[in-house]
Amino acid sequence: FQSCNLDTGHSPEPSWVGGMMSGKNLLLKVILLGDGGVGKSSLMNRYVTDRFDSQSFHTIGVEFLNRDLEVDGRLVTLQIWDTAGQERFKSLRTPFYRGADCCLLTFAVNNLQSFQNLGSWKKEFMYYSDVKDPERFPFVVLGNKIDMEQREVGEDEARAWCEENGCCPYFETSAKDDTNVTAAFEAAVREVLAAEDQIDHALLSSTIDLHGNRKTSRRSCC
């Protein structure tokens, strides 16, 4: 895998929808957002290096790791951008939202506040990412630390939030026990590919509709 630690600099131009090509692979940028300490870095490290550190440091700025995978017969390089969740690092993380293909909104199931903050994270992402079609932008929600005994957020409550906010897939994960981590990142890829297929379909519809009645199958997401 490749890695990079970036505290300053410019993000690449937006690639959504559908990412860019990296060799034979489609390069997709996904970004992890959520409160400090919910386990964003741990999820990324579990997925890319299959390691877990019970005493990790808070992230400063952003870091990314790449992992190649195959989803439904397509070769993809997933570029996972891990951001600093602490409020004091806001100005270091927001410049990197542009160009994301999917946003993983993360909370910890044993931390109610982190769940209640999901809406602000979504808002912050929408504000700084400047996505072209906000209604169709793919999100995935992750409820992490399900290995912890004391839960403050129930699965039903989390699923209800996803529905109210427009149907994003929800995964209950544990970076520690490696529960659902691969499934969550693969779901992110599928969300992007599905959005891309919809755009292709919409473009095709508008090309063949001589009356100019462009039919787009709208899909709202959270």
Ligand SMILES: Nc1nc2c(ncn2[C@@H]2O[C@H](COP(=O)(O)OP(=O)(O)OP(=O)(O)O)[C@@H](O)[C@H]2O)c(=O)[nH]1
């Ligand atoms: N029990 C348990 N602990 C976890 C899990 N994921 C992360 N942790 C622990 O929670 C703490 C914070 O994890 P990080 O991955 O650093 O959290 P973060 O979201 O990256 O935090 P910031 O970088 O400050 O935004 C660390 O001590 C991790 O070991 C998990 O699934 N289960």
Ligand SMILES: [Mg+2]
């Ligand atoms: Mg971190």
